[in-house]
Structures are given as C-alpha cells and as structure tokens.
Amino acid sequence: MRLTVIGIGLIGGSLALTLKRKGLVSKVIGVDNNPVHQEQALKLGIVDEIMSLEEAVKSSDLIAIATPVNIAEKLLPTILDLIDKQVVFDLGSTKERIVNIAKAHTKSGRFVPTHPMWGTEFSGPSAAQEDAFKEKAAVVCNKEQVDEDALKLVEQVYQTLGMHILYMDAVKHDIHVAYVSHISHITSFALANTVLEKEKESDAIFELASGGFESTVRLAKSNAAMWVPIFMQNKENVLDVLNEHISQLRKFKSCLEKENFEYLSDLIENANGIKRILK
Amino acid sequence: MRLTVIGIGLIGGSLALTLKRKGLVSKVIGVDNNPVHQEQALKLGIVDEIMSLEEAVKSSDLIAIATPVNIAEKLLPTILDLIDKQVVFDLGSTKERIVNIAKAHTKSGRFVPTHPMWGTEFSGPSAAQEDAFKEKAAVVCNKEQVDEDALKLVEQVYQTLGMHILYMDAVKHDIHVAYVSHISHITSFALANTVLEKEKESDAIFELASGGFESTVRLAKSNAAMWVPIFMQNKENVLDVLNEHISQLRKFKSCLEKENFEYLSDLIENANGIKRILK
CATH class of the missing domain: 3.40.50.720 (NAD(P)-binding Rossmann-like Domain)
Structure with missing residues (x-):
C-alpha cells in the first residue's frame, strides 16, 4: 500500500x-x-x-x-x-x-x-x-x-x-479535548510567560527549577503554527474551560489573601481526586 | 556518624x-x-x-x-x-x-x-x-x-x-521558589479542580488524556499537609506570582474573545522562550 x-x-x-x-x-x-x-x-x-x-x-x-x-x-x-x-x-x-x-x-x-x-x-x-x-x-x-x-x-x-x-461524536470530542489537552497548553504557555515576565535573574531561578516546574511548563515549547488554529477552531469550548480555570485559580488567591487555610486545604484535597483517574 | x-x-x-x-x-x-x-x-x-x-x-x-x-x-x-x-x-x-x-x-x-x-x-x-x-x-x-x-x-x-x-539569601530563595515551584503546584491543583468540576463523563475524558495533560496535572497529587504550610509561609511571594499568572491567562482569554490571533501567536512565541532556559 x-x-x-x-x-x-x-x-x-x-x-x-x-x-x-x-x-x-x-x-x-x-x-x-x-x-x-x-x-x-x-x-x-x-x-x-x-x-x-x-x-x-x-x-x-x-x-x-x-x-x-x-x-x-x-x-x-x-x-x-x-x-x-x-x-x-x-x-x-x-x-x-x-x-x-x-x-x-x-x-x-x-x-x-x-x-x-x-x-x-x-x-x-x-x-x-x-x-x-x-x-x-x-x-x-x-x-x-x-x-x-x-x-x-x-x-x-x-x-x-x-x-x-x-x-x-465530533462535537463531544472537541469539548473533551478542551479539558484534557487544550487547557493544559494554555496554562503552560501562561506559566512560562509569568516566569519569563517577572523573573529577571534568570540564572539563579532556573538553577532552582526542579522536575515539577519542568513538567508543568514543558508544553510551553509547543509551536504557535499548530496551536493558534486549534484554539481558533475550538474557541468556544476553550473559553468555557479557561473561564472555569481562572475562577479556580481565584479561589486559591482568595484563600491566601484571607488566610483561609482550611478552605485551601479543601481545595488541594479536592484536586488530589485526580489520583482516582490518573494513576 | x-x-x-x-x-x-x-x-x-x-x-x-x-x-x-x-x-x-x-x-x-x-x-x-x-x-x-x-x-x-x-x-x-x-x-x-x-x-x-x-x-x-x-x-x-x-x-x-x-x-x-x-x-x-x-x-x-x-x-x-x-x-x-x-x-x-x-x-x-x-x-x-x-x-x-x-x-x-x-x-x-x-x-x-x-x-x-x-x-x-x-x-x-x-x-x-x-x-x-x-x-x-x-x-x-x-x-x-x-x-x-x-x-x-x-x-x-x-x-x-x-x-x-x-x-x-533566604528572602531571595523564597521569591525564586514562588516562581519555579510554588506556582506550578497551584496551577496544577487548579487545573485538576477545573477538570474534575466541569467534566462529568469522566470515563470518556480520561481515556483521551495524553501525556501533556498528565504532565501538567501531575503535581495536583501532592499532599495538603505539606503544601498548605508552604503557601502560608510564602504567602506574599506566591500571591505576587499568582496575580501575574492570572493576568497572563486573561491575555489568552481576551485574544480568544476578540479573535486576535496575531497577538495569541505572539503570546505563544514568547512562551516558547522557555526553551532557552529549559533544554
């Protein structure tokens, strides 16, 4: 063939x-x-x-x-x-x-x-x-x-x-991948920009970067020619998930600001639920 | 000894x-x-x-x-x-x-x-x-x-x-780790909560989860007893980085909403700069 x-x-x-x-x-x-x-x-x-x-x-x-x-x-x-x-x-x-x-x-x-x-x-x-x-x-x-x-x-x-x-179904596929793939790329791009933006002493900081940082920021190396069209085509679903993600991050922010460490602990324990799904 | x-x-x-x-x-x-x-x-x-x-x-x-x-x-x-x-x-x-x-x-x-x-x-x-x-x-x-x-x-x-x-210096250390470790954990916890919150058909979605998702969400398995005290002690630095991270995510959101795909491409290319630092 x-x-x-x-x-x-x-x-x-x-x-x-x-x-x-x-x-x-x-x-x-x-x-x-x-x-x-x-x-x-x-x-x-x-x-x-x-x-x-x-x-x-x-x-x-x-x-x-x-x-x-x-x-x-x-x-x-x-x-x-x-x-x-x-x-x-x-x-x-x-x-x-x-x-x-x-x-x-x-x-x-x-x-x-x-x-x-x-x-x-x-x-x-x-x-x-x-x-x-x-x-x-x-x-x-x-x-x-x-x-x-x-x-x-x-x-x-x-x-x-x-x-x-x-x-x-194609419609369902596009919703699912917004959650398990597209949002991961956006958070990773945004995380890379956060660190690159704020941190000027790059030598010091990146010597400190351990496996955890590398793992969350790895996808930020992905190329724009591939990803811009994906985000364009899946705009509505990606925006839904991105809005939810920003609101989840704001919960962490609010816990820290208010020193509500009990709720912070609840948020983390809820996130640990991902263990049930990803071994 | x-x-x-x-x-x-x-x-x-x-x-x-x-x-x-x-x-x-x-x-x-x-x-x-x-x-x-x-x-x-x-x-x-x-x-x-x-x-x-x-x-x-x-x-x-x-x-x-x-x-x-x-x-x-x-x-x-x-x-x-x-x-x-x-x-x-x-x-x-x-x-x-x-x-x-x-x-x-x-x-x-x-x-x-x-x-x-x-x-x-x-x-x-x-x-x-x-x-x-x-x-x-x-x-x-x-x-x-x-x-x-x-x-x-x-x-x-x-x-x-x-x-x-x-x-x-200890003060500098705490600023640096907010960038290269603590924020990664918060984004990962928040990402896990986003997905767990919005996605009900968990079987379908998690069969789709590929390496990229696993990599960004891996840290969400980390335990609260260790991480709540870290976030408490490094509250000010973590809040600074978290605010910057949310504002970076909002740039992505705004690009999608306004269909400003040129700026979206710039954001991604900027994030690719992480390649200079993490091989």
Whole structure:
C-alpha cells in the first residue's frame, strides 16, 4: 500500500516511520510546502519521495492529512475532488469543523476524521519518532458517515500503531479535548510567560527549577503554527474551560489573601481526586 | 556518624536511604508522630530505630528536619535547646521564617537552613527513593550565620547525595521558589479542580488524556499537609506570582474573545522562550 502524508512533521513523520517499519505500507510519499522539511524527511528516511499534492494523491492508496488544522480544512475539499477510490483521513486536534466540511462534499464517505491522542512539545520531521502512538487512544469521529472499507482501513492503521480506538461524536470530542489537552497548553504557555515576565535573574531561578516546574511548563515549547488554529477552531469550548480555570485559580488567591487555610486545604484535597483517574 | 531524621516521609526517607547506602552515616534514628509511618520506615529499612525527639537528638551527631514547614519552625527552638555540639539542618521549601527563628536562638550557629530542589507528588516513607536527589541543586541559605564545621558537614551531606550547592539569601530563595515551584503546584491543583468540576463523563475524558495533560496535572497529587504550610509561609511571594499568572491567562482569554490571533501567536512565541532556559 502506498501512503501519502501531507505535512511531514511530528505527527505525520511518526505515522510514516511506524507504518513503514510495521510493513503496512510499502511506499511513503511526502507533501510539504516547506523545502527544509522536504529535505529532512528524505534524509531521515521518513518519506521515499516528495511530490506535489495532486501527483501524490493520484499515486497513493491512503492519504493522511497531518498539517495544522487550519490547513487541513482548506485542503480537504481539494483532496476529495482529486481522489477516486482512495481513503483519506486527518489527524487533527479539532474535529467539528472538518467533519462539517467533509459532509458538504459528495465523496465524504471516503474521509475518516480521526485524532490520535499523542504528541510532544517538539515539531518538524526531526521530532518524528517510531512507535510514538503505542498504547494511546485514537479517536474516530462520526463513523456512521464513513464508507465501510474506508473505516476498516483507518482502523487497521491505528491497530498497527498499537492504539486503541474510541468512537465519538465530533462535537463531544472537541469539548473533551478542551479539558484534557487544550487547557493544559494554555496554562503552560501562561506559566512560562509569568516566569519569563517577572523573573529577571534568570540564572539563579532556573538553577532552582526542579522536575515539577519542568513538567508543568514543558508544553510551553509547543509551536504557535499548530496551536493558534486549534484554539481558533475550538474557541468556544476553550473559553468555557479557561473561564472555569481562572475562577479556580481565584479561589486559591482568595484563600491566601484571607488566610483561609482550611478552605485551601479543601481545595488541594479536592484536586488530589485526580489520583482516582490518573494513576 | 549517627543521623536523626525527623519526619520520615518522601524527603527524610530518601535522605536516610541514600546517606546510609553511601556510607556517610552508620545509623539512622527516626522520629515521626505517625505510628504507621514509624512501622513502614522500620520495615523498609529506612531507619534502624525509632526514638522520641529528645532521645534521638541526644543519640545523634546530625539532625535533619524533614517535616512540613510549619512543624519545622515549631520544632527548631526545642531541638536547638537539646543539642550540644550536634549539627541541625532542615530541608523545607521556605526559608525566611525558619532563618529568623534560628537567629533568635543562642545556638543558631549549629543550624544550617537548606532546601534540596527535588521532590515528587507522592508522600510517606513508601515514596522514599535511593539516589533521589542526584544532579539537582541544593540551596544553602545565610551561610555566614552558620558555624564553619556545621556548614562543612551539611555540604558533605549534599555532595554525598550528588547535588550541587547554591548559596542564597533566604528572602531571595523564597521569591525564586514562588516562581519555579510554588506556582506550578497551584496551577496544577487548579487545573485538576477545573477538570474534575466541569467534566462529568469522566470515563470518556480520561481515556483521551495524553501525556501533556498528565504532565501538567501531575503535581495536583501532592499532599495538603505539606503544601498548605508552604503557601502560608510564602504567602506574599506566591500571591505576587499568582496575580501575574492570572493576568497572563486573561491575555489568552481576551485574544480568544476578540479573535486576535496575531497577538495569541505572539503570546505563544514568547512562551516558547522557555526553551532557552529549559533544554
């Protein structure tokens, strides 16, 4: 099977590397508008060949869209126009808008909207990893609108990656990821800005930074080209969660201001409830 | 050398295990008011014997205070009253108050205020680890007020743990840790509460939680008995940083509300600056 990966970065690159090594695909064609990434992807053995979008779609059986989500929604109608019997899937972090765009197309049954729940704070082909997705969840949205053979093939892709598949409505997906992914990135970006803003003696402070700080601020290395479009597309849900998060932080602030240490203790003990869920 | 550890939890336990294995101490005496922890510490080989505070201080050469910071400040004058030539040090996350308490005592030269920059979200003797502190920084505060032999011995302790020592004024220490440790815990607690508050379909959501979420929320498992006293003692600095953090989050909120995606991108790129500091 010949796979085209559009957007050869962290996600697309990791997908290509793993599927090729596992033998599910025999050839990987890369499409990327960044010449540096094209060259890196060839050099790192992530893709066998670079082609234009049209050429690539025509030469492959399976097409993965792994671009930022704003690019994905622009490309999808063009790709669906170009295909015949091929299968197309995306790997973006928001699902409602792309599902609606697909619905408007006559070949919508060939498109499988998905979101593998894996990523790192790094980007570009050099960030790609083999076996990256293993043991994580992959979400497949609105499967009832997808042709049976297309769904089966994409399920096979995620099974090959070692992921377990969750089926979910796109609207619900976007709400859930606002909670377990998008807000984490915003708090991490804001935390980095807080520290960078206020702390001038950076040498002293960062020698003190222990594992806890690194862990909460790690996601702040994530890149804007990927995250701005995600926040744009999921604006309403992200704002809901962000408002709640600010109001939770204000509770801590008020406890400190009023020296209400009993309530502070209650807040912390409530937060400890996350242990029930994350082992 | 005989070591007394007061408070046999994550920090005190890890200290005892490592110093004994490295051969710096021949015997470890444990002091803890929790009978379950006493028993666990004996069973896990963390301490050789449990004694009362008075007995333990009299029977040892070096005394480590590894209790929550509110207990440490209460115990310190009693311990200094009890010692003769022994050396006492604490390992707490706030330093200004304990330094001031020490100053008021005639034997203040025997007390070394320190803070090893390591911890995990777990607590109790069962959380103790050998080699836990390795390659991290240990802060020693206000060394000019400490007797030379006492300072040397505590430096030897941290060198034995494989840590590098930073010397710092206690007031400055408390400002720095508000940025690189205390605020991370507050954001993590608040994030856990946000998610636990708003998300009712917990099964669905937490299957989606990927590494990023786990990383930002990990510290929310930390225990209230340790953290409430830290926040109490470092209230002013923590409030400063928390106010700045809330105002940084409000910038993200305002960008989303106004769909000012250029400024959102600037905020993220600024946050990426953390890469310069954390590799």
